[in-house]
Structures are given as C-alpha cells and as structure tokens.
Amino acid sequence: MAEEGESESVSRILPSSLLKERVALDTSLFVNPDVKNSLGANPTEALNVFLSIAAGIHTHEFYMPPSTFHELLNFADKDRIDGELLLILRQKPPKKYELKCPAVLLYELIEDMRDRVNRGLRVAESAVRATEKKKVDEIIQDLRKKYREALREGIIDSREDVDLLLLAMELDALLVTADQGLIKWAEKFGIRWLIPEKFRDYLEAAAKRSRELMQS
Amino acid sequence: MAEEGESESVSRILPSSLLKERVALDTSLFVNPDVKNSLGANPTEALNVFLSIAAGIHTHEFYMPPSTFHELLNFADKDRIDGELLLILRQKPPKKYELKCPAVLLYELIEDMRDRVNRGLRVAESAVRATEKKKVDEIIQDLRKKYREALREGIIDSREDVDLLLLAMELDALLVTADQGLIKWAEKFGIRWLIPEKFRDYLEAAAKRSRELMQS
Numbered sequence: 001m002a003e004e005g006e007s008e009s010v011s012r013i014l015p016s017s018l019l020k021e022r023v024a025l026d027t028s029l030f031v032n033p034d035v036k037n038s039l040g041a042n043p044t045e046a047l048n049v050f051l052s053i054a055a056g057i058h059t060h061e062f063y064m065p066p067s068t069f070h071e072l073l074n075f076a077d078k079d080r081i082d083g084e085l086l087l088i089l090r091q092k093p094p095k096k097y098e099l100k101c102p103a104v105l106l107y108e109l110i111e112d113m114r115d116r117v118n119r120g121l122r123v124a125e126s127a128v129r130a131t132e133k134k135k136v137d138e139i140i141q142d143l144r145k146k147y148r149e150a151l152r153e154g155i156i157d158s159r160e161d162v163d164l165l166l167l168a169m170e171l172d173a174l175l176v177t178a179d180q181g182l183i184k185w186a187e188k189f190g191i192r193w194l195i196p197e198k199f200r201d202y203l204e205a206a207a208k209r210s211r212e213l214m215q216s
Numbered sequence: 217m218a219e220e221g222e223s224e225s226v227s228r229i230l231p232s233s234l235l236k237e238r239v240a241l242d243t244s245l246f247v248n249p250d251v252k253n254s255l256g257a258n259p260t261e262a263l264n265v266f267l268s269i270a271a272g273i274h275t276h277e278f279y280m281p282p283s284t285f286h287e288l289l290n291f292a293d294k295d296r297i298d299g300e301l302l303l304i305l306r307q308k309p310p311k312k313y314e315l316k317c318p319a320v321l322l323y324e325l326i327e328d329m330r331d332r333v334n335r336g337l338r339v340a341e342s343a344v345r346a347t348e349k350k351k352v353d354e355i356i357q358d359l360r361k362k363y364r365e366a367l368r369e370g371i372i373d374s375r376e377d378v379d380l381l382l383l384a385m386e387l388d389a390l391l392v393t394a395d396q397g398l399i400k401w402a403e404k405f406g407i408r409w410l411i412p413e414k415f416r417d418y419l420e421a422a423a424k425r426s427r428e429l430m431q432s
Contacts, residue, residue, distance in 0.1 A: 096320045103315035106378050117367045124340035128355055131347035139344055151333045162322050
C-alpha cells in the first residue's frame with residue numbers, strides 16, 4: 001500500500017486526476033478460466049493478485065459498474081477479499097440517460113438478432129426431428145445448450161454488458177474483458193480494449209512505471 | 217392534380233418549404249387489412265386513393281424510405297399505379313451514420329430480446345414434448361408459427377422498420393404506420409404518430425385546408 005509520503009510525491013508529479021488512465025474491468029477477467037489463470041487459480045485469488053498489484057499503481061483509476069461488481073462478488077469468497085477492493089475498484093454506473101450511440105448500431109443489433117432467431121428456429125426444428133431417434137428428456141437438455149449457443153454467444157445480451165460498454169465509452173476508459181461479444185461491440189463504439197491475457201502484464205508495467213515516477 | 221396557377225398561389229401563402237408538415241408513411245398502411253380498408257379494398261386501390269387525395273395537399277410532404285417503398289411495390293400492381301406516386305411519395309433513406317439515439321434504448325432492446333429468446337426456448341421445448349402425441353411434420357409447422365410469434369411480434373426486427381423510425385426522427389415527421397412494434401418505438405423516441413385508422417380522415421382534412429388556403 002502507498003504510504004502518505006508517497007501519495008504526496010505522486011500528486012506533485014500528477015497534479016490533476018485527469019492525467020490518470022482509466023480502466024474499466026469486467027467480471028470475466030477474474031472468472032473466465034482462460035484468462036483468470038494469469039492472475040490466480042480461482043476468482044478470489046485472481047482478485048487478490050489484482051489488488052496487490054493495483055495498490056502500487058498511482059497512474060490509473062480502475063472502474064467497474066455496480067451491476068458487474070455485484071456479479072463478481074457472487075464468484076468470490078467475500079471473507080477473503082480485502083476491503084481495499086472497494087477503494088481501488090471504483091463502482092460507477094454509466095450515465096445511461098445522457099449518453100448517445102450512433103443510430104446505425106440499431107441496424108447491426110437487429111440484423112444480428114434476426115440471424116440468431118433464425119438459427120434458434122433451426123435448432124428447435126432439428127430437436128423435434130430427433131425425437132424419432134432419441135428420448136425426449138435427453139433431447140431437451142441438448143436443445144437448451146444448443147439454443148443458448150445459437151442465440152447468446154458473441155452478443156451483448158445483458159444489462160451488465162451494456163453497463164460496462166457505456167461506462168467505458170463515458171470515461172474514455174480502456175476496456176478489459178474476456179467476453180468476445182463485448183470486444184466486438186467495443187470495436188463498433190471505438191472503445192480501446194486490451195487483450196485480456198495481457199492484463200497482468202499491463203498491471204505490472206503500470207506498477208513499475210509508478211515506482212519509477214516516485215523515485216524520479 | 218394541382219395546376220400551375222394553383223401551385224404558385226400556394227407558394228405565395230407558404231413561402232418556405234419549412235412550413236410544410238412532414239409525414240413518414242409505412243407499407244403497412246396500404247397492406248394491413250385492418251387499416252388499408254379505410255383507403256381501398258386492395259393495396260393498389262389504397263395507394264391510388266392516397267394519391268388522389270394527396271395530390272390536392274400542398275401543406276404536407278410525404279416521405280417513405282426506399283427500402284419500405286420497395287416492399288410496397290411488391291404488394292401493388294405496378295401497371296395500375298400512377299407515375300405521380302414517385303413525385304408525391306418522396307423516397308429518402310435516413311442519415312443513419314449521422315443520427316444518434318439515446319444509449320438507454322440499448323438496455324430496452326436487449327432486455328426485450330432476452331425475454332423473447334426465453335419465450336422461444338419454451339416454445340421449442342413444448343414442441344419436442346408434443347412429439348409424444350402428434351406427428352413431427354404437424355408439430356414443426358405449428359412450431360414455426362408459434363416461434364415467430366414469440367420472437368418477432370411487437371418488435372422492430374427489420375432494416376425497413378429502423379429506416380422508417382430513423383427517417384421520422386431525422387425529419388421530425390409524423391409517423392403513420394399500422395405496425396404496433398414501430399408505434400412502441402416511436403413512443404420511446406418521442407416521434408409523433410397517428411392512429412393509422414384515422415389516416416384517410418387526416419388526408420381529407422389536409423386537402424380541405426389546402427383548398428381553403430388557396431381560396432383565401
């Protein structure tokens with residue numbers, strides 16, 4: 001943790017908080033097995049590793065929408081998370097009634113949904129035909145999985161996704177997520193995003209620079 | 217049709233085209249059986265009745281996006297439509313790359329789709345279970361109908377819908393449509409809309425006022 005003397009020297013180097021780089025984080029960073037492993041073996045450990053590195057970074061502000069933060073707490077062991085998380089990971093919802101998005105995105109969202117709806121129907125039809133060979137209960141389980149894949153994957157499909165996307169837009173923040181649907185939409189909105197596997201390297205580089213700034 | 221002398225006197229009364237009321241029309245007005253009957257027995261007749269009244273209206277400009285116009289031509293007997301339609305019903309796409317929409321609508325669109333996707337899955341599941349009682353081909357036909365109802369009704373789900381909505385927004389036009397999904401979205405966007413069954417009355421009132429203005 002930064003000591004008082006250190007914080008003061010940082011505020012001399014960076015007089016305005018506007019100079020701080022903003023970063024918007026997704027739950028998936030701490031939960032998605034492909035990504036969280038670079039931080040820790042489980043969500044709680046991944047969060048604690050993030051905290052221990054982020055506490056030494058004075059050049060960045062980390063944000064998460066409350067909806068996403070709430071989701072994250074469901075995955076972590078609350079008793080093993082340091083209260084400092086509440087200071088370091090700022091919770092802020094986007095100004096959803098003020099922000100505007102390009103109308104052309106409506107076309108993309110709607111055409112994307114049309115494709116998915118058609119794919120969902122094809123999944124349903126083959127499930128019905130499969131009843132000639134397999135048991136109904138087995139088919140329904142399979143149907144649920146395939147239907148969800150056809151309709152949900154690679155799309156922003158929840159309030160939490162929209163919150164994170166709009167928050168990154170509002171703050172002109174760097175978005176860090178392991179969710180491909182969100183990355184696809186970050187591309188449409190012109191939001192900066194980081195390859196999620198590189199998040200730990202990014203944090204460590206920022207911590208190193210913070211130390212160097214303090215020494216100079 | 218307006219004669220030259222008439223047009224001139226109108227332009228003395230209304231020096232600026234800005235004074236003209238703009239109206240954005242949907243195909244559904246001429247095709248939807250509940251609504252078109254107030255204009256004519258079939259789409260071609262409905263269009264011709266619209267043309268004959270609209271030709272006498274100098275206070276309004278009628279618009280339709282090209283995508284919607286194209287759709288309309290599929291329903292009408294092209295040989296029986298007067299070329300004047302091309303003058304009276306202006307074809308204009310919305311400036312889709314310039315227009316912005318409130319970001320909060322993303323939440324509504326996405327939550328609406330989530331509900332529908334869940335409903336679609338329930339429809340698919342009961343179709344699979346129905347195979348224990350009915351024939352597969354019969355069930356599939358029923359599935360297609362119910363699935364489309366669950367996922368499509370009351371939603372803007374096509375490029376044409378978005379075109380019309382954005383065009384009305386861009387022109388600050390009165391939207392006239394028989395599509396409940398479009399009306400629901402016009403409400404969200406603050407776009408003026410007319411009860412579609414009243415469209416003929418609206419046209420006739422506008423024609424009457426145009427005649428009165430000419431005489432005064």
